[in-house]
Amino acid sequence: MLLIHCPYCGETLPELEFAYAGEAHVVRPDPSTASDEQWRDFLFIRSNAKGPHAERWRHIHGCGRFFNAVRDTVSDRFLATYPAGTPRPDLSLSEDER
């Protein structure tokens, strides 16, 4: 069972309260100028990182809000969670420096 910290509720809760929502920070290209390759990258290509992976989660059985997380996909350990719309934290820095 994963234990996930909701950055809005400020609580660490079991994975049953959350829904996974795919890779985070995937930016939609400008529809008026995007090429087929850009659409492919946006729609289908994902980093599928082995190691730290930025991803979206939703606290469906809590506040209902989306947030982002960095999770190590080898150990499944959560390295950080942060509100949607904020940049991916630099995990090489200490918590105070971020």
Add this chain to the structure above:
Amino acid sequence: MTKFSAFSLLKNAVTGNRGWTEQWPDAEPKKEYDVVIVGAGGHGLGAAYYLAREHGITNVAVIEKGWLGGGNTGRNTTIIRSNYLYDESAKLYDHALDLWEGLSQELNYNVMFSRRGVLMLAHNVHDVQSFQRHVHSNRLNGVDNTWLSPREAKAFCPILNIDESARYPVLGAALQRRAGTARHDAVAWGYARGATARGVDIVQNCPVTAIRRGPDGAVEGVETGRGFIRAKKVAVSAAGHTSVVMESAGVRLPLESYPLQALVSEPVKPCMPCVVMSNAVHAYMSQSDKGELVIGSGTDQYTSYSQRGGLPLIEHTLAAICEIFPTVTRMRMLRKWAGIVDVTPDRSAILGKTPVPGLYVNCGWGTGGFKATPGAAHVLAWTVARDEPHPINAPFTLERFTTGRLIDEAAAAAVAH
């Protein structure tokens, strides 16, 4: 290598079984090969076998980071079927099923292919309509599939609960009689034996860390834990780790790797004559020849490379199994595990050439690669040998994610593959 026959079995039985020889040798890698295959699962070993057997290419190495057949080949629930909706998929999986039927004879190795039938349960009106559409589509493609009433389904699988008040009522079922199961390990072992007998090297405990490309962009070989191995052609068949290996060659794939869990019960006397799948509740069950009930679930919701998966999903699957088969409610479960499956956005495989000359890929089988093993291996060998796809795998290109010509089994087949 001993050829298996009634005579050799008898001879070894009366001489204390001391005459059996090694089935395949573990090789030290040479400096150079015509073809290097990354991943010694059923698909990779099979491709090596067909390269040697059908195309006369024997200077081949299959390189495996762990042990032979230790990835998803040894972790699946061994279900084999071909009742896919679309023409492209039906042709591919039925090609595999044709090869499954003669595989034990072909390899002189018993893969224990058993045509016990796969029953897919319909629990709601949508399931009924969708499965009946599948039955019709399959028949047009020459794939056997029949629609059964709840009572016919119960006659075929007596431990099924068809009570109208059941939590998951059975409104009917689609039955593919030609479908069934096989001994997953034996598939890898049989292909390994057949390939090495024709000169293929199998290198275990040797991770491929990167694919090296020359100044012209073409493949030069692979970097491994035991040094660089030069190769004219490289075929990657590494399941959940395919995107990691391919990224080193600069090819980004539309893949995400998820854990897919399975578990087995304590062994009991034969109680289940077929495979039952329930796509709506993600529960799959059959009985192995050892007597264990083999239970499969759906993928975990999050991507991961940990071959473990979460307990909530197992609980969900077993809750459904207990409702569908009330007789098993007090069975004890012995083991559970997960394999890392590479899932594409349209839930169909990617099998063919890549933008890199000399680099081929066989991936994206998601939750259902085992059933395709002989077919995928056969057409992958063709593609590598001739540098062009076989007509069967021609639609399963990487380019379809740019052109939009998807093979969208995700929506069509509900979820399970």
